[in-house]
Amino acid sequence: MNLNQLTLIETKKGLEEKKFSSVELVKDCLEQIKKVEPKINAFVSLNEEGTLQWAEKADEQRKNGNNLPLMGIPFSFKDNFCTKGVKTTASSKVLDNFIPPYDATVVECLKKAGVLIIGKTNLDAWAHGSSTETSDYGSTKNPWNIGHLPGGSSGGAAASVAADEIIAAIGSETAGSIRQPADWCGVVGLKPTYGRVSRYGVVAMASSLDSPGPLTKTVEDAALILEIIAGNDPLDATTSPKPAEKYSQGLNKSIKGLKIGVSDEYFKDVNPQVKEKVEAAIKLLEKEGCEIVKIKLFPPEYAISVYTILQRSEVSSNLARYDGIRYGNDRTFFGEEAKRRIMLGTYALSAGYYDQYYNKAQKVRTVIVNDFNAAFEKVDVILAPTNPQTALPVGATKDNPMYGEKADALVEPSSIAGLPGINVPCGFSNEGLPIGFQVIGPQFSESLILNVAHKYQMLNPLYKQKPNL
Amino acid sequence: MKLTPVIGLEVHVELKTKSKMFCGCSADYFGQKPNTHTCPVCLGLPGALPVPNKTAIDWCVKIGMALNCKIPLFSKFDRKNYFYPDLAKGYQISQYDQPFCINSSIELKNGKKIGIRRVHMEEDTGKLIHEQGSSLIDFNRSGVPLVEIVTEPDFESADEVVEYLKKLQQIVRYLEVSDADMEKGNMRLEPNISLREEDSKELPKYKVEVKNINSFRFVDKAIEFEIKRQTEELESGKTPTQETRGWNETKNQTISQRSKEEAMDYRYFPEPDIPPIRWNQKYLGELKSQLPELPQKKFDRFQKEYQLNPYDAEILTRERSVADFFVEAVEDGKKLEISPKQIANHIINKKIDVEKVLPAELIKTIVGATQTITMDQGELEKIIDKVLLDNPKAVDDYKGGKEQAMNVLLGAVMKAAGQKLDTNKVKEKIKERI
Numbered sequence: 001m002n003l004n005q006l007t008l009i010e011t012k013k014g015l016e017e018k019k020f021s022s023v024e025l026v027k028d029c030l031e032q033i034k035k036v037e038p039k040i041n042a043f044v045s046l047n048e049e050g051t052l053q054w055a056e057k058a059d060e061q062r063k064n065g066n067n068l069p070l071m072g073i074p075f076s077f078k079d080n081f082c083t084k085g086v087k088t089t090a091s092s093k094v095l096d097n098f099i100p101p102y103d104a105t106v107v108e109c110l111k112k113a114g115v116l117i118i119g120k121t122n123l124d125a126w127a128h129g130s131s132t133e134t135s136d137y138g139s140t141k142n143p144w145n146i147g148h149l150p151g152g153s154s155g156g157a158a159a160s161v162a163a164d165e166i167i168a169a170i171g172s173e174t175a176g177s178i179r180q181p182a183d184w185c186g187v188v189g190l191k192p193t194y195g196r197v198s199r200y201g202v203v204a205m206a207s208s209l210d211s212p213g214p215l216t217k218t219v220e221d222a223a224l225i226l227e228i229i230a231g232n233d234p235l236d237a238t239t240s241p242k243p244a245e246k247y248s249q250g251l252n253k254s255i256k257g258l259k260i261g262v263s264d265e266y267f268k269d270v271n272p273q274v275k276e277k278v279e280a281a282i283k284l285l286e287k288e289g290c291e292i293v294k295i296k297l298f299p300p301e302y303a304i305s306v307y308t309i310l311q312r313s314e315v316s317s318n319l320a321r322y323d324g325i326r327y328g329n330d331r332t333f334f335g336e337e338a339k340r341r342i343m344l345g346t347y348a349l350s351a352g353y354y355d356q357y358y359n360k361a362q363k364v365r366t367v368i369v370n371d372f373n374a375a376f377e378k379v380d381v382i383l384a385p386t387n388p389q390t391a392l393p394v395g396a397t398k399d400n401p402m403y404g405e406k407a408d409a410l411v412e413p414s415s416i417a418g419l420p421g422i423n424v425p426c427g428f429s430n431e432g433l434p435i436g437f438q439v440i441g442p443q444f445s446e447s448l449i450l451n452v453a454h455k456y457q458m459l460n461p462l463y464k465q466k467p468n469l
Numbered sequence: 470m471k472l473t474p475v476i477g478l479e480v481h482v483e484l485k486t487k488s489k490m491f492c493g494c495s496a497d498y499f500g501q502k503p504n505t506h507t508c509p510v511c512l513g514l515p516g517a518l519p520v521p522n523k524t525a526i527d528w529c530v531k532i533g534m535a536l537n538c539k540i541p542l543f544s545k546f547d548r549k550n551y552f553y554p555d556l557a558k559g560y561q562i563s564q565y566d567q568p569f570c571i572n573s574s575i576e577l578k579n580g581k582k583i584g585i586r587r588v589h590m591e592e593d594t595g596k597l598i599h600e601q602g603s604s605l606i607d608f609n610r611s612g613v614p615l616v617e618i619v620t621e622p623d624f625e626s627a628d629e630v631v632e633y634l635k636k637l638q639q640i641v642r643y644l645e646v647s648d649a650d651m652e653k654g655n656m657r658l659e660p661n662i663s664l665r666e667e668d669s670k671e672l673p674k675y676k677v678e679v680k681n682i683n684s685f686r687f688v689d690k691a692i693e694f695e696i697k698r699q700t701e702e703l704e705s706g707k708t709p710t711q712e713t714r715g716w717n718e719t720k721n722q723t724i725s726q727r728s729k730e731e732a733m734d735y736r737y738f739p740e741p742d743i744p745p746i747r748w749n750q751k752y753l754g755e756l757k758s759q760l761p762e763l764p765q766k767k768f769d770r771f772q773k774e775y776q777l778n779p780y781d782a783e784i785l786t787r788e789r790s791v792a793d794f795f796v797e798a799v800e801d802g803k804k805l806e807i808s809p810k811q812i813a814n815h816i817i818n819k820k821i822d823v824e825k826v827l828p829a830e831l832i833k834t835i836v837g838a839t840q841t842i843t844m845d846q847g848e849l850e851k852i853i854d855k856v857l858l859d860n861p862k863a864v865d866d867y868k869g870g871k872e873q874a875m876n877v878l879l880g881a882v883m884k885a886a887g888q889k890l891d892t893n894k895v896k897e898k899i900k901e902r903i
Contacts, residue, residue, distance in 0.1 A: 082509075082516045095515065102509050104516055201509075201516040208741035237520045237743050314741060317550050320559020321513045325606075349550070349736035358738055 003028040005164045005466065008221035011073055015062065022055040022062070022072025022116075025167075029074050029118060033165045036469045040141045040150075042159040044079045045087055046119035054116045069228065071114030076160045076169045078153075079120035080127055080203040081107050081212070086117065090203040091135040092125040092335065097328040104201025105236065106170060106212050106229045113228050118166055121156030125335050126319065127172065127205045129153055130180055130404035133397045134337040141394065142185060143467040144433055148391040151181030151407070157215045158185035162434075163469055168225060169215040174205045175307050175415035176408030178213050179438055182423040183386035186434025186462065188453070189215045190222040191411075193443045194418035195240045197226075198233035204318040206311040207238075209415055217463045219424065219454040223247040226446060242444060250447045251454040256289030258452065261379030263297040266410055271389040277427035277435040278385045284459055285383070285452070293379050298371040302364060303412040304405045309348050309361035310416075316345025340401060369417045372442075381452055382440040384410055386423045390433035414440045424453045425462045434462075471667040472703060474696050476630060477622035479659040480637060481615050482532070482647045483593065484525050489612040490592040491519030491562065496613045499653055503598070503607035511612035513557030518742050521546070525614035526569070526590060526746070527756055528646040532616055533570025533588040534757055535640050544569050545745040546590075550736040554604070555595040557611050563591035565737040569746075577632050584621030591615050616647075622661070622672065627692035630660060631685050639764045643789045651684050658682040662695040664703060675711040679723050682716045691716045694723055767792055775799065775809035784817050791816070791823050798828035807835050849886070849895075853902045856881045864903060875899065 003025045006014065014020050030048055037043060051074055058072030077083060080090040082100035084107075089095045103111065111117075124134040132140040132155030140155045142148040143163040150159040154171030158181035161169045171178045173191040182189025190213045197212045204210060214225040230244035262282060267275055286292050319342055324330030334342070348357040375382060387407060397403045405412070414421050421440040428434055441449040457463070489496045492510035509517035530540055547565035568589035574582040595611040597604055618637065624630045638649045638656060649656045659680050663673040677699065679691045699709045714723040739745075762770070764786050771782040771792075786792045798812045815821065815835050856878060857864055866874035878899050883890060 080516075082514075088515070090515070098515065100509075100514065100516070102514070102517075199516075200518050203515040204518075206741075235520060236518050238518075238741075313738060317548055317560050317736070317738070320550060320552070321515075321557065323552060323554075323559055325554050346736065349738055351734045351736075354736075354738070 004032045007217045008168045011167050022058040026051050026055040026074050029166055036163045039146050040143050040159050040163055041138050042121055042140050042156040043119040044122050044137050051116045051118045068114030074116045074118040074166050076119055076121045076166045077117055078123055078157050078171045082201040083107055090126050091123045091137055093136040093333040094322045094329050105198035105233045109229050121160050124153040126338055127153035128337045128341055130407040131397045142391045143469055148393055151184035153177040155181045158182050158187055161187045161215050168221055171215050172202055172212045174209045176411035179386050179411050179423040182215050183436040184391040186425045187215055188219050188222050189423040191421050193420045195238050197229050198236040198239050200233055200235040206314040219457050223450045245447050247447055247450055250451050253451050255452055255455050258290045259293050259379040260290045261293050261295040261375055261382040263295050265297050265299050266384035269388055270385050273429045274385050274435050278437045281426040281437050295375050298368055300409050300413045303416050306361045306364045307412045309357050312341050312345035313348050313358050315341045365416050368413055372417045376442045384438055386436045386438040390429045420446050422449050422453045424456055472664040472700055473667045474625050475622045475663050475665050476624035477661045478620045480618045481657040482641050483655045484528050484614040484647050486525045486614055490522050490525055490614040491612050498609035501609055506609040512608055521743055529569050529590040529616045530756055531644055535763055536573050536585055538570035538573040538588055540570055540753055542748050546740040546743045547737045548740050551733050555597050562740055564589035583623045583633055586619045586621055588618050627689045631689055634685055643761055658688050664699050675709055678713045680715050687716055691723055777813055781813045794823040794828055798831050801829050801832045852885045853882055853899055
């Protein structure tokens with residue numbers, strides 16, 4: 001087994017016990033990248049030399065008895081995270097020449113923990129999409145079948161983890177952008193509560209929804225990363241003052257008697273194979289002692305309309321700064337999808353339409369929030385498929401502008417409500433494509449959903465299966 | 470057709486907080502090298518987020534309180550979307566439908582009340598510099614806190630507007646939240662002017678806004694110019710165009726900038742990067758208790774407490790520093806029996822620079838000017854007795870009720886003493902001896 005195939009916890013242990021060096025680890029990762037990148041195109045840019053140099057320094061530090069929690073471990077970062085001195089494009093040619101003079105808070109936290117930035121991963125341009133097909137730097141392919149999409153917008157991040165190019169990845173979710181590609185690529189993806197992880201330095205998509213989070217091989221890995229990146233940030237006024245928890249410590253707690261809510265609304269129009277695997281997962285958790293409770297949730301399709309209005313509106317404002325005066329490339333460099341979103345959002349916010357669209361969407365948002373609150377009075381967590389179907393073939397988004405929203409139907413309601421959710425792989429389709437489920441919890445219940453997800457993963461450790469690339 | 474002007478006013482006041490509205494950069498940009506007071510936030514770089522400046526918000530609320538506004542318990546920031554090269558983010562963070570302070574009025578000398586619609590908080594933009602055929606942007610001013618004070622269209626003349634502006638300037642200076650220096654652009658004025666028929670109650674169907682005015686003199690001129698221009702149009706049967714005009718200093722006239730057809734739709738929506746603000750009464754109470762005594766109150770008190778006439782009281786309360794200086798001088802003067810009126814006269818007539826002189830020094834000067842060398846009482850009495858003996862007529866006249874006779878005696882005593890004495894004290898002594 002090569003070092004790049006290790007989980008984060010295994011890597012950390014191996015380095016601390018000096019079973020291997022950071023340089024060896026980085027070399028294995030770079031070798032894998034060299035091997036699979038031509039097939040999957042997970043990265044927009046790579047920092048091979050720099051990472052090796054940092055790895056050498058990390059090894060030296062370790063030799064001198066110094067240590068940091070994640071010292072010398074290579075991560076990939078979605079290319080919408082500002083990285084000081086390293087080009088950050090958000091996969092749009094508009095920012096083709098943009099080298100940020102500062103680090104996003106998440107990047108800074110991880111750098112301080114010793115993480116190495118091996119490269120920046122591909123996404124749908126500006127994170128607009130669920131396929132990476134709107135990227136100006138070519139689509140990423142699904143490592144399990146390169147004729148299929150990885151999902152998105154954190155498609156590059158998910159693929160880089162699934163293909164073992166790196167140890168762990170950082171992505172961001174607005175509505176589905178972590179969980180959906182994690183699902184399609186068969187990895188763990190954690191979308192924290194809105195306000196749990198700082199957005200500072202993440203190229204804004206929909207500001208009232210954006211949530212940075214990890215994509216990893218295991219739930220344990222995600223918990224460890226969350227410990228490092230969560231917490232109040234004086235640079236982001238929307239982060240919660242609640243202190244971050246020791247998320248890795250409660251993972252093995254018993255889940256006997258835990259009430260898991262399941263709603264039929266989330267199983268409608270779901271591919272039979274997906275349904276079968278998710279139902280099997282529910283059975284397994286029931287056997288573990290969880291109580292499965294039937295609940296009725298507000299139909300998720302309403303969330304699509306709400307999300308579309310709110311997100312497009314915020315996008316139209318957030319992208320206004322790329323007005324051609326700075327950043328080199330002007331507005332003609334915006335792709336079709338960005339233009340569509342800017343136009344729709346501009347329209348929705350225009351005088352006379354604001355009440356009809358934006359305001360109304362905010363009201364329905366409140367209805368959705370209340371619906372979840374009511375549900376969490378009856379159950380501890382909610383379990384549902386992450387995506388109605390397995391990874392779609394490359395090209396599926398063509399002539400289908402609402403493709404992304406439909407693909408994200410099952411994750412949009414919880415995103416709109418600002419809730420945390422985690423994707424856990426639970427099987428493969430007949431075609432060998434990954435299938436996952438999501439666990440959704442109340443706000444700031446990351447410890448709880450990680451606990452449930454970890455317990456399941458221990459019963460069904462699919463992360464040990466690797467794609468054949 | 471008799472026409473009455475209908476004038477409303479928007480005033481922007483730049484606060485003198487240490488840091489900018491949404492980042493830690495220094496807000497003291499005046500005269501600094503371009504783009505040296507900037508960071509990702511005020512440059513609007515990708516991913517940067519605004520974090521509101523608490524002091525600036527407190528100060529905005531204090532301005533509202535000083536103007537007697539209502540302070541709603543819930544408020545929020547909104548995005549005002551428009552394109553201009555000096556606007557780093559493509560939108561300005563401002564307040565739309567729920568500003569910090571609302572509904573009040575200010576009374577003018579003629580007893581008329583000018584309604585204040587709202588006082589809200591926003592951020593300043595960068596500055597464009599057009600030089601040698603190229604345009605440059607200086608972002609030092611980008612994100613400096615601005616408070617906007619909007620009145621109802623209650624003014625009917627340029628004089629009323631100027632009086633209101635002076636009052637407003639005085640209040641923000643009293644609060645010490647802004648220098649309100651017009652020349653530095655700390656205070657910017659935008660009157661909107663239209664005319665209605667005298668007996669009509671309705672507002673005119675058009676409105677002309679004048680921008681870029683940086684002095685009270687120009688606001689006066691611009692309003693007069695507009696009244697004349699619009700009167701001429703209306704009298705020739707036309708309705709003036711709804712538009713934005715700019716004041717041109719060199720031509721001494723307003724010039725059309727943008728008409729209604731090009732009016733902007735700012736697409737306001739709640740700023741998602743900043744949580745709404747919820748006040749509690751206790752905190753607002755604390756802010757209120759921090760307000761200094763305001764000009765009007767001080768003016769009234771000075772007349773009552775120090776027996777000053779309105780003229781003196783007005784001059785002394787114009788600036789808080791002068792008023793404070795006066796009060797301190799009065800305190801210092803008490804022991805030396807210098808009256809508040811003497812101090813007031815001295816400050817006003819000698820145009821004392823309160824920045825350069827200490828109140829105690831002023832008292833010394835006054836003492837010097839009215840030098841009352843305390844003479845040995847026995848000696849003084851001797852002199853007085855001699856004068857009384859030498860001037861029996863004057864003594865009789867005085868006893869007979871002729872007050873002027875006292876002056877003859879006083880003059881004689883002073884002359885005999887050969888020194889400058891406190892006339893009041895000498896007078897008393899003479900009365901005693903008669």
